Amino acid sequence: MNCLNDDKFGPFVVGCRDDFDFTKTFEQLALSIAPNAFFIILAAARITKLTKTSGRVRAPFLLLAKTLSALALFGLHGAYLTGQIVNSHHGGRYSLLAAALATMSAAVLILCSRMAHARMDGPSDAITIFLFASVVCEAVQLRTHCLSSAPVFLTGCFAAITACTCLLLVVELASKSTRTAPTGVWKEPKRSRSALSKVFLWWLNDLVRYAYKHEIDPGDLGPLDEDLAAATYRNRFMTRYRTIQCKETNHPEHRRGWKVARALVRTLGTSCVAPGLPRLAISAFRFAHPFFISSILDHLAQATSYLPAGTAVAYVGIVLLLNIGSAMATSLYGYYQERAVAQKDKEVNKYKETAVQLRAIAMEGRNPLNKHFKETLDGLVTIRAYGWSESSIRLNDELVDKSQQSYFLSAILQTWLRTMLNLCIAMVASVFVGIASQLPTSTGLVGVALVTFMSAGEMLGNVIQSYTALQTSAVAVNRLKFLQDGVPREDDPGNIESPENWPSEGVVQLDAVSAAYKTSTPYPGKELALVEAQDPDDGLKAMSLHVKKGETMLVCGRTGSGKSTLLLLVQGFITPRSGSVTIDGLAPASVDRNKLRDSVIALPQFPFFLTSEYTVRDNLEHHFCSAELSLADIQEAKPQTLQDEDCMYALQTVGLWDTVSAQGGLDAPLKEGSLSRGQKQLFSLARAILRQRLKRRASGGAGGRLLLLDEFNTGLDASTESLMWDVIKTEFSSCTVICVAHRLGAASDFDHVAVLGHGRVMEEGVPSVLLEDPTSKFRAIWGMKEV
Template sequence: MDYTKLKGDKFGLLKVLVRTLWVQLLLPIPPRAALIAFYSCQPLFIESLVTYLSHSDPDPNVGYGLIGAAIIIYSGIGISYALYWYCHHRLRTMVRSILVTETFKAATRVRLGAGILINFTATVIASMKWHKISGLAGPVAAIMIFAAVFAFMPQLISPPLTFAFAQNPLNASTMFSSLSFLTLLTQPLSQLFQSIPELVSGLACLGRIQAFLELEPRRDYRQPQVEAQSCGMEKSSKQLNLKSTDCIVIRDANFGWKADKFVLNNINTQIPAASLTMVIGPVSSGKSTFCKALLGEIPFSQGSFVMSTPPRHVGFCEQTAFLWNGTIRENIIGFTPFDRERYDQVIEATSLRFDLATLLQGDQTNIGSDGVALSGGQKQRLSLARALYLPSDFLIPDDVFSGLDADTEEQVFRQVFGPDGLLRRRGSTVVLCTHSVRHLPTADYIIALENGSIAEQGTFVHLSTRAGYVQRLEVGLKPEGEDTNADDEPGPCPKLFEGQTRTGKKLDPAITVNSTQSSTLNASAEAGARQVGDATVYKVYIKSMGWFVAACSLFFAALWGLFTNYPTIWLTYWSDATESIHPAHPNSYYAGIYALLQICAIIALLLLGITLFIVYVKKAGANLHQQALSTLICAPLSFFTNTDTGVVTNLFSQDLNLIDTELPEATLNTLFCIFQSIGQAAVMLTSSVYLAISYPILGGLLYFVQKYYLRTSRQLRLLNLEAKSPLYTHFLHTLKGIVTLRAFGFIPNDIHKNIRLVDSSQRAAYLLLMIQEWLNLVLNLVVMVIAAVLTTLAVRLHSNWAFAGASLYSLMTFGESLSGIVISYTRLETSIGAIARLKTFNEAVTPEDRDGPGEEDIVPDTNWPDRGLVKLCNVSARYISTTVSNTDSESDSNSVVHGAAKPPLALKNITLTIHPGEKVAICGRTGSGKSSFLALLLKLLDPLPSTSNNHNHEPPVLIDNIPLHRIHRATLRQRLIAVPQDPVFLPDGTSFRANLDPTNTATPEECQRVLEAVQLWGFIQEQAEGLHAPIRAGTLSAGQRQLFSLGRAMLRAIIRLRSTSSSYKEGSDSHDQGGILLLDEVSSSVDRETERVMQEIILAEFRHYTIIAVSHRLEMIVDFDRVVVMDRGEVVEVGNPAALKERAGSRFGQLVAAAAA
């Protein structure tokens, strides 16, 4: 689709679609013209039949001709109707394919910026749903109701007005032929009114899609050497110092995310080819921006950027690992062909073989959305393995060691970046941005950034001998050839082949994902989605809206059927009165009653719409959402580990959207069509009671048709919904990892994948449309048979001409009502399937809260925990819930329960006492159970039942002498202050203030104080709106996010002190209230200086607290009172850090030695 010529035109996209699909646009015209012609014959046919029946001695041949005319007219309507909608749906499918594909292509071309991609994402995805309205707020619901009412206004009001002011005498022939013509004229007008909201929504969607397509594409400012010389740049290659040994030369360059503000200024540097360049600097110095500048991703740039030869593929590792929801192998190879030898090389180099050996499915383990089943260090090593597997000699890893322990970090660095590492052997060019400055001696070239500019650059030997940033780091030169960790490498592990499974000791139970065992929720949800005929689901539906609301809906729908069909009978009485010599009432009487009946129909429709679109949505939507949200909040940690986030997202987006939008609409249409059809069938009986004989046959035929149709269409509708989900997920996934995909050169492959997903999603949608048109054709042919039978009975039995006219007039829309019943009921079943899935979700997810005797029955005082005493006695725990006996212990961690291998223990026989005010550090190898220890204290992980009955008869865990299992979970998590490794922020657009103080209980002065303490106040002041400025993706660097998270913890401590201490004075430090602070890798993404500042803040602000900190940064815990070393879920060493460091053979000493290497 060529869009460039009409770019900037308000209706440019619409014009391009017309020009591209002009043939498909013209194809529906012939069948539509035929359909209009056949529709126009209906009034003439009714007039002819009524006139024929009015004669006392009609010609039989004319009657036979009328029977033939009925067959031709109504069969022609059915065939032309089917052909028209067939062409229409083909056009609709093509338009959707084009728009989805073009939108995706545009998303891969759009430049990065301040939330450009993120801001458009939701809008664009919503635009794909052409016939949906997102969210039924009051005004939108009112618009839909009045649109429906006004759509029927012309059809209901025009007949009374026409007949009331008619100049000529009225008879049955005139009345029903006129009424037929009015119906033909007003039906398109009614459809126009009903289409106005959809038309406006469709044009708005096209406008938003067009705006997205018009976004400025990414401009690659990187120029190859030959191109730079041929373009006549101001500086020659000699002036740029582009030597044969240089891969990149940057001169006088500025890079930024906004046009008026550069992040990096006056950058002059070069990247040596086939070497290791390390980029270092404090938090927010511009390291990540420098990485993206090398990739050509910065939207605003100045200066020159010359490359010797731009690589087709760049092995880029983002600071936050970007992973697919797939297997480990799929994440490593990406779109690259599988090469066993290269694959084994990268697995070995990144030390993943030991981790794979612990997984039940090996490298076929599904890691879940964003790698939820992996630890932070495993995710980073998996991202690094993917970059190493890529056939590229240029790699840019960004802070890939932040989640690794010292031992694993040293091992991975040596095997990948070291003198004999994989990249050295390949002769690759590497630019490594990192806070792990202990590896600087290995670098060939160092670039130190500070405050957005290069503070110094050169070799380590050169920089370490001159006063500057590198010298201040006090990093010693590693003796040449020293191999500090050769003996610590894990033993050899057999190669993992496809489909091979492993068992063994586990590094961290959170990484276990059994891909062969389907999630209970997925299976239950799928079963619930298809069990839409379950009466209990309808009971839940009715109960959610209330029995009174349900009864009112049925009553108003019955009134609608009565008041829309009885006026047709009333016309027969009116026509009889006009033929009478002495009528009982004047025409005004009949006209007034006729108008009153039509007005009552409008009122009934209005009341039905208000009941379903306003009363129902407010009541049922809120109830169902609250139930699902409560279930999700109370779900245990194992639920989030084993359940793909897409399943939960669908529940709270697609299913709740169906309940709020399609379900009331489907209910309205179903009730509307049912009572409309009943009324029309009753009117047709007035012509001849013998027609009733055909009704059972008609009912049986419709039963088998709907049974076949519903069984097929229900599955197609569900397949349609399921096929769209991967398409939307893939779109969001591409936006999230667009930088990585561009760097890897995967965009063409990703576009082809999107096209395949579009094709897949279109199959079910197109087949569903075709089966609907098959139904319409069948029902229209049934109407043709009814018309032929009705005409035959009227001709042969010489029926009452007025009632015959009324019957034929009702027959005009009877076919639409019949097909409407089946189609609307199918939509109702599909929509109510959303309630079935929510019902299954609420029943299948076992809440983590325990309501048994002696379980979670204590809500401590507001000042608890005021001491901070923590005692653990012989505690063992595992993540994934299984049926275990009370005798479970670590000895049976590999046994079998109900035929399935039990997951290994996360914690094994932990016995530990942490005294009030003590500062305790938890350290150990990646996956050793450190985070599980914190999860236990927060009741995210429950002890095994066997540990509740230890030999001392003590509770397994005590906090300030209160058994942990008796403390209410929500209260516990409010009272303990925890800082997670991955900082949590509210959705994009929320303010700094809302993210810092979600409860809005702190004063502005308190907010400023904590932000000043974590050195972020200056950054906040630079924002136009200060604390009320919105936070968007990329606003804060990874280090700043961790500082902000620490500031939030400080603010919680201040608020807690203020609310529990009567002697508290703002800004005062004279208090001694204790508490518990849990820290999980809070300094993993910051430099040494910032880490030192964070340590000072923690020790000063929380000096009276008991602090339990998980950290790989051993420099941060040297001032702690004790250190607990863990390995494979067990406590292997406890003691003072200084004493353990000096003890021979100490595990902690080995970790310190590895970190200092």
């Protein structure tokens, strides 16, 4: 049958090739001339740019493979061009032009490939995209050659060209970085990834394989992409914000407000719009699926036995195009979507192993960031006093990047799974279409199968991700289980019997003490293994400090200097790694823990309260529930009225009795929100007064000589802070007081001050003397006390 429009643009042929093909003119113009001409222009610009750079990559065997493949491709195109000249009547209107441009692009490809190999860290995106597009276009043209009864020489040459293009694409995709880098841990930088690796997320394959056989930690994940780093977005935002601010300053009539929001939109605008095009592509592929199913079912219904070979091959190509295109669009959409929010059974197991470990790392990565936020807010005065703003910002950027690193990979891993499943579905669907078109089958069954293939990838992905979510959520359960069963109970040797009234003087002595919070303790179970990060720096480093009897000591310093660690050490919550700490000559580690914490009175920064059914009396007395000296013991020695008098005295002393009595008295429930921030601190001080009062009565006035204050004045107004200091000086006048504070409003009331830094005592002395020294670190902090 003669074609009626093969020499026209078409695009669809009429009168030949089962009326199911493109015209030769359309194929030559759209699938050969246009891409080759575009590549020649692009390659010329690329070569010009590469000539200005120096060679820095050496992989001679890979370069040799690329050169030989490119030379073979050039030779095949030359042979095909010769065949077209000899048999010009078998080609289309533009067959010679298409063959000539293809030969020229193959020649340019040789030079471009060699220069890109030597001067680029990774594969050339221009070359890999061109070769991938060429494979698709040449496959369509090869089918036309087979169906149009072209000379065997031309058909054979074109088949060899298609195969050689595939080979060259595989060679070009080889990563030069991974060939020279040590094997093992996955740390492939973004610049070494090819365009197709980014589209199909192949750069995750090494991580998945490694995580399947090994346990990974944050150090194995490699650096976060530079364009995702917190510092990058912070600099972009500040640049745009200053630009807007400068324009409005120079042109007040154009002032519109919302400067922060406008700068944020300009900073994130591209990232928010980027997922739009892939999302449209996904919708287009899904929209095309029903038309494909309708078309193949119509052909099957009209065929007497099976479809012609050419039509069957076309349908196989269409199903591959739809499914692989959908996989590419899904991958790009998922990748850019997760950026905006900053296969088989064996493959599923690999995905599960990697996802579980990434989830565990993500949970651990957020802890330092949250801690840094809190410490920064609490230590703003110190940070500003010492000029540590820039270093704090850099540390914040590093912690944000580390927390986003595992979260981003965990989210992208889900997109990788969907992409792999879609590629598998594409292979299965193409085989199914090929078989169904060549065997007598039920049209209805074929339709049902094809409809199932449309949603099979999504359904399988949801099942696997739901199962993996169950596994990854078990990380939290495992942590709780580990805390219950794996963490040993606090050591309580009780080797030394402390005196009845200990501590009677409140003398605290630290001699070259080094102490740290964390130890490296793995969680049980390979699949849920989670190792706590070990800080190489101790919280205290060879610290020596002496607090005399009845002395009031102020401890200050920047966030992370060791202030809170010092208080925890005195209370026995942590033990020194080296050196010694004593209270009245006894080491806290050698004293029974209940006895120790009952004897030392402490006011925390954030006091704890029992609400709902618990009363004011319960909240005043709950600290005695597990102590050696409990209110239950005291109740046997005195009447209830005396207890009420003690509670009332404590509340009256801090100025809360009127508030409590107005709400119903000591036996009224303590409701949530009934006390303000300052009143809660005053209530905590009332607990300490009651505890001190009862303890001294029971011990004859000799016990309870040590008071610890942990930033208790944070967030208090000046009047409340002044009231608390007056009460402390009156009620605890005979006690040794160690106070950790950022706000230094009452620093002059202390006998001694110690400035800590990096776990050491940087400076100590009398506050009034240090304030007169212009080089004093304490004076620098004092100058910022009102900030």
